[in-house]
Amino acid sequence: MSAVPPVPSTQLDPASDETRRPVRRALVSVYDKTGLVTLATELHAAGVELVSTGSTAATIAAADIPVTKVEGLTGFPECLDGRVKTLHPRVHAGILADTRRPEHLAQLDELGIEAFELVVVNLYPFTQTVASGAGPDECVEQIDIGGPSMVRAAAKNHPSVAVVVDPARYEDVAAAAAGGGFTLAQRRLLAAEAFAHTAAYDIAVSGWFANAYAPDEQALESGFGALVGAQWTRGEVLRYGENPHQSAALYLSEAGRAGQGLAGATQLHGKAMSYNNYVDADAAWRAAHDHGDAATVAIIKHANPCGIAVGADVADAHAKAHACDPVSAFGGVIATNQRVTLAAAEQIAPVFTEVVVAPAFDDDALAVLTQKKNIRLLVVDAPEAPIVEMRPVSGGLLLQHVDRVDAAGDDPATWTLATGEAADDATLADLAFAWRAVRAVKSNAILLADDGASVGVGMGQVNRVDSCRLAVERANSGGAERARGAVAASDAFFPFADGLQVLLDAGVRAVVQPGGSVRDEEVIEAARAAGVTLYLTGTRHFAH
Numbered sequence: 093m094s095a096v097p098p099v100p101s102t103q104l105d106p107a108s109d110e111t112r113r114p115v116r117r118a119l120v121s122v123y124d125k126t127g128l129v130t131l132a133t134e135l136h137a138a139g140v141e142l143v144s145t146g147s148t149a150a151t152i153a154a155a156d157i158p159v160t161k162v163e164g165l166t167g168f169p170e171c172l173d174g175r176v177k178t179l180h181p182r183v184h185a186g187i188l189a190d191t192r193r194p195e196h197l198a199q200l201d202e203l204g205i206e207a208f209e210l211v212v213v214n215l216y217p218f219t220q221t222v223a224s225g226a227g228p229d230e231c232v233e234q235i236d237i238g239g240p241s242m243v244r245a246a247a248k249n250h251p252s253v254a255v256v257v258d259p260a261r262y263e264d265v266a267a268a269a270a271g272g273g274f275t276l277a278q279r280r281l282l283a284a285e286a287f288a289h290t291a292a293y294d295i296a297v298s299g300w301f302a303n304a305y306a307p308d309e310q311a312l313e314s315g316f317g318a319l320v321g322a323q324w325t326r327g328e329v330l331r332y333g334e335n336p337h338q339s340a341a342l343y344l345s346e347a348g349r350a351g352q353g354l355a356g357a358t359q360l361h362g363k364a365m366s367y368n369n370y371v372d373a374d375a376a377w378r379a380a381h382d383h384g385d386a387a388t389v390a391i392i393k394h395a396n397p398c399g400i401a402v403g404a405d406v407a408d409a410h411a412k413a414h415a416c417d418p419v420s421a422f423g424g425v426i427a428t429n430q431r432v433t434l435a436a437a438e439q440i441a442p443v444f445t446e447v448v449v450a451p452a453f454d455d456d457a458l459a460v461l462t463q464k465k466n467i468r469l470l471v472v473d474a475p476e477a478p479i480v481e482m483r484p485v486s487g488g489l490l491l492q493h494v495d496r497v498d499a500a501g502d503d504p505a506t507w508t509l510a511t512g513e514a515a516d517d518a519t520l521a522d523l524a525f526a527w528r529a530v531r532a533v534k535s536n537a538i539l540l541a542d543d544g545a546s547v548g549v550g551m552g553q554v555n556r557v558d559s560c561r562l563a564v565e566r567a568n569s570g571g572a573e574r575a576r577g578a579v580a581a582s583d584a585f586f587p588f589a590d591g592l593q594v595l596l597d598a599g600v601r602a603v604v605q606p607g608g609s610v611r612d613e614e615v616i617e618a619a620r621a622a623g624v625t626l627y628l629t630g631t632r633h634f635a636h
């Protein structure tokens with residue numbers, strides 16, 4: 093590495109006006125021409141000389157704004173179908189010269205090169221081209237080379253150059269050009285945005301290579317490419333994490349940035365969402381969308397349901413879900429897959445509720461709920477089901493395909509009747525509901541249901557028999573005796589007959605479970621002895 097002479101230090105506060113660098117010359121090369129003419133007009137009015145590539149220059153010139161073509165600067169024609177336009181020392185030396193260094197200025201002078209103080213670039217639409225289903229050659233052609241080179245160069249040289257990669261910034265650019273240029277602090281922020289932009293671009297390109305264009309053998313077999321890249325951007329800093337001594341923030345994926353998913357939700361009312369609110373709201377929102385078009389309400393506490401129900405409408409579903417465990421519903425998070433109506437809002441309002449998540453709220457429902465100062469109201473569209481989900485482990489990341497509700501085995505028509513009489517339509521509908529609802533329950537999930545509503549949920553245990561006891565205890569709390577005559581779903585097989593026996597003793601009328609234990613016969617025999625219908629799904633929905 094050659095020794096680089098030290099840069100003269102200024103000792104100035106980066107935000108100070110004295111660090112502004114007046115914009116005299118700008119290089120503008122944009123694929124997306126949105127706002128270009130307005131920007132060029134304002135830069136020209138501020139006395140900025142414009143240098144541009146092919147169709148950017150043509151667009152500016154067509155608006156009667158003076159512009160120099162890059163070719164005029166380099167003395168070299170754009171060639172190879174635009175693969176080489178700005179890749180020239182006259183361009184890059186003009187961007188990379190550190191004008192704080194007298195020797196850089198002297199070299200520019202010697203070479204007859206003028207420095208740029210502003211670079212405005214946006215890149216070829218690689219992601220959009222891939223998404224359009226274009227063939228590989230077209231996708232490869234849409235990998236921008238010259239653009240990222242200029243962006244990275246300008247970002248590196250932010251002490252001398254401001255770089256802009258997003259048309260949303262053009263107003264700031266025009267204001268800065270007219271007002272003496274960007275401060276050093278602003279140029280640093282712009283450079284950070286620029287590096288994030290090229291990083292996201294390279295993640296998209298490298299991901300496409302690893303997963304679609306040049307997958308290795310394992311990727312072909314498994315669908316998991318050799319590389320996973322993603323970029324999350326900070327959405328909001330949260331008051332604290334799971335506990336007050338933990339700091340936390342919400343970061344957004346591309347979907348979240350586009351306003352999708354829980355992270356991209358619109359909050360209509362209430363205090364800022366907390367870390368735990370997000371965790372519970374995500375679980376609630378998923379659970380509320382597991383029952384197709386039926387009006388569904390899920391009430392979640394600590395990522396587990398204290399009630400899930402389908403009903404004639406949202407109010408009906410909410411009343412049924414709430415009745416499952418009114419004690420635990422206090423301070424819960426409610427999600428529904430339908431508009432919240434006045435009737436539902438009037439039921440929800442008297443119960444202390446942290447968050448309500450819904451695709452929409454009727455105005456009169458909103459009027460009722462917004463009287464509660466602290467309740468958070470979120471509008472979230474139906475989930476765009478992610479294909480894979482990630483979970484960090486120390487030193488790595490686990491990826492798995494999402495456990496979808498339409499897995500083989502979720503359709504009662506595919507179930508095997510292991511013992512007992514075939515269920516009548518109503519019982520089968522309850523079993524199907526319980527089987528879908530139990531997916532939302534974590535760690536040895538047992539869910540008792542009746543008439544499209546959970547009536548007792550056992551979860552979070554390290555053995556299944558304890559979950560069975562818990563589900564029965566909850567169903568029968570306060571002398572309710574709701575376990576008798578209910579149906580039961582178990583997310584995974586009963587390893588022994590003991591757990592099932594707890595349910596049988598409590599009087600459940602039908603049970604659905606995956607089956608597949610080495611002791612299945614023992615388990616089936618217990619159901620047979622009790623005269624209870626037992627279905628096997630062949631699929632499990634375990635959730636940790």
Ligand SMILES: NC(=O)c1ncn([C@@H]2O[C@H](COP(=O)(O)O)[C@@H](O)[C@H]2O)c1NC=O
Nearest residue numbers: 123145146147148175177178179237238239
């Ligand atoms: N190859 C190059 O030298 C080069 N220099 C700039 N570009 C890109 O060309 C686009 C602008 O071209 P035009 O002004 O012709 O529309 C921009 O998206 C810019 O990122 C280039 N194109 C691709 O690499």
